[in-house]
Amino acid sequence: MKTSFHLALLLLATLNAPLSAAGSDDKLDAAQKLVERISEAQPPRETGSGRTPEQAIKEYKESGRASGYHLEIHPVPPPAF
Numbered sequence: 001m002k003t004s005f006h007l008a009l010l011l012l013a014t015l016n017a018p019l020s021a022a023g024s025d026d027k028l029d030a031a032q033k034l035v036e037r038i039s040e041a042q043p044p045r046e047t048g049s050g051r052t053p054e055q056a057i058k059e060y061k062e063s064g065r066a067s068g069y070h071l072e073i074h075p076v077p078p079p080a081f
Contacts, residue, residue, distance in 0.1 A: 051059075
């Protein structure tokens with residue numbers, strides 16, 4: 001009951017609100033210029049390490065077993081009746 005009442009109020013408020021355009025062309029142009037300035041100010045990101053996939057695989061295989069915790073899997077025993 002409360003939820004439907006709140007939804008009805010929200011619907012009425014939405015229908016009674018005046019519809020307007022998202023913004024003028026001036027605001028859109030200003031926003032695009034701001035985005036361009038921010039993009040230019042940020043340094044370019046490095047896209048990769050320079051290694052080929054083959055080199056990465058070789059280094060991984062040569063690195064050996066990792067230290068730390070390892071997961072050991074034990075079979076589940078059958079249920080005892």
